[in-house]
Amino acid sequence: MVQIQNVAFGYDAARPVLRDVSLSIPRGSVIGIMGQSGCGKTTLLRIIAAQYLPTAGTARVLDVPTSELDREGLYRMRRRMGMLFQFGALFTDMSVYENVAFPLREHTELPDDLIHDLVMLKLEAVGLRGAAQLMPAELSGGMARRVALARCIALDPQLILYDEPFTGLDPISFGVIVRLIRELNDSLGATSIIVTHDVQEALGVVDYVYFMAAGRVIAQGAPDAIRASEEPFVRQFVNGALEGPVAFHYPAQEYGAELELEGS
């Protein structure tokens, strides 16, 4: 479904963000891409979404090399995928109903009553059929994420991308989103990629995990293997430990020298 081979990427030559990343994502699976902030995982998601093109290597998404796509080809591919943004990215001037109906109106010639049925079907799937007439400003963070999820699956995508879907959610909303990601993936027969740094939570929903650090994949495996991993970085990350290969302190000159203490 998604093949990333030796991909490198940088916003400029001096600052590479991804270095020689390779991964393979089979159809029907839920994959987690994890790592601390700034490790390049969101950039990798944007390469999979063809928002960025790799500076080296190839990214094949839905069996198409993204660097060979023209504008029409890119849009044709994106009609087969959905993306859930970190805070939902709902259209604030449209109601919940109109947000979910948006992709259907833009890409199909379906009559209004059929669009109504489809929108209600999608909202029922995320438990928000009763909120159809609310505006995005009237929704809680968790509800907004669920509406965005309903919009994301409106056209029954084959590939669903999640950019930090758990950020800022209360435990109940979090549980709902986790359950929805798994259920929607299985019922649609889709493939899902979740980019997150909420490790413990994500390990409960994914089939396979890629761990990233400094633009590289440094560990991978099934959730149980990751939990049992002896790799110091993975252990530190999974347990949220202060001590480990990731230093608490940002690199700086000697503390004594900073304070201009004698003898330092």
Place this chain on the structure above:
Amino acid sequence: MSLAQIREHARGRLERLGNAVTSQVWRWGFASRFLFYMVVHSGTALRRFRLTVAEIYFAGVLSLIIILVSGLFVGMVLALQGYETLQRFGASESLGVLVALSLVRELGPVVAGLLFASRAGSAITAEIGLMKATEQISAMEMMAVDPIARVVAPRFWGGVLSMPLLAALFSAMGIFGGYLVGVQLIGVDPGAFWSQMQAAVDLRNDIMNGVIKSVVFGVAVTWIAVFEGYDAVPTAEGVSRATTRTVVTSSLAILALDFVLTALMFTGGKSA
């Protein structure tokens, strides 16, 4: 300061100047390509015309209050000032001509354009900039919907169509204000007020030229507004700066274009 330091200092300044000029030229090129792309991809805005109608409401109808009230007061002040000068030469019955020509040729398009830039232009920039900052534009792209065709083009055409109508309403309201002060308050003969205006104001040379100005201002203001919004840095500060740039650049563009158009249309007392 040594000669080498002076040379280094001068080189630094030249580099900064060069970078500023290059980035400005690049921005102009980007804005021109943006306009071209937007016009070419205006099919959605024209085919689904209700999208453009919604923007006419947003940019045009919601600007009506400030346009109508300003037009009324500008017309009333013109009548007061005009009467004061005209009566010295015994030409107070030409008050209607003075008010109408001032408004139709100049003040209508220019003042309505400046108000339009402040009210609607800034709102368009802020809206598109915030859509970018909250990833709504990215979400649209990920749904395989072109945001320039779906979001930007309807706003552009909504603004372009609204501006001449607002300028016409501004002028009409100004003439009514001039009538209220000149005829009803000061006592200028209403027959002379209207008949001299009718005789002196030419449809092609005065009214059409005013309409052409307002169309040009509409294109300039709305182009600047949508471009600044789309090009805004997606942060609160970035959107704030873009909104300010829209008002300042649009206002300067209106004044510069007005001078050029006036020079082309009315030079030497002859109409183009």
